[in-house]
Amino acid sequence: MIQAYHVTKVYDRGDKPALSDLNLEIDRGEFVFLTGPSGAGKTTFLRLLFAAERPTRGQILVNGRNVATLKTRQIPFLRRQIGVIFQDFKLIGHRTVEENVAYALHVAGGSSRRIRTRVDHVLRAVGLAHKAHMLPPRLSGGEQQRIAIARALVNDPVLLLADEPTGNLDAEITAEIMALLEQANARGSTVIVATHDLGILERYPKRTVRLKNGATVDPSA
Secondary structure: OEEEEEEEEOOOOOOOOOEEEEEEEEOOOOEEEEEOOOOOOHHHHHHHHOOOOOOOEEEEEEOOEEHHHOOHHHHHHHHOOEEEEOOOOOOOOOOOHHHHHHHHHHHHOOOHHHHHHHHHHHHHHOOOHHHOOOOHHHOOHHHHHHHHHHHHHOOOOOEEEEEOOOOOOOHHHHHHHHHHHHHHHHOOOEEEEEOOOHHHHHHOOOEEEEEEOOEEOOOOO
8 A cells, every 4th residue: 555665855955854764565454553752754754645745755655656756636636545634633614514524525526415425424423413514613622533534534535644633632532533543444444643642552452653763663673
């Protein structure tokens, strides 16, 4: 699913690299935690995977596509296969829950009937069908995170990326969020979760990739 070869990312000349000669492979259907201290490169790596950034050097293959060489017009096709859950939700405050979740389907050109059916399905899956017509700012942080997950899942992505999806949430909501991610993985999505929460790593025995100074750390080190 993902092959990263000698990936380096430098944002500004003279700055320390955000990623430095990173090599990593993730198989289709895996559930992987990406961990490490702040500044280790977790968010940068996720941004490279959905072409929000381009590597300075190296290659990244996502589902067979070389993200480093994609033309701008090809990026939307890549992103239709990827669901992204941002740490700060990135919901549209003046649009309803239903409209936020449906947005990606409208962009992809789905029929109105299919969009309504699919949105209703994912909102039921995350337990928010009864709040479909509310605006996100009126909901709790945990509910907003579930909306963000519903939006990421609505296209049945082959790859699901989550950047600190449980940050600042209590233990009960964290368990609910993790259950939704595990369900997506069980349905076939490859899931990558960036987190610095050691408690999550202990409670959920998944493959863990640790980053430090922009490179992977040997787990035996």
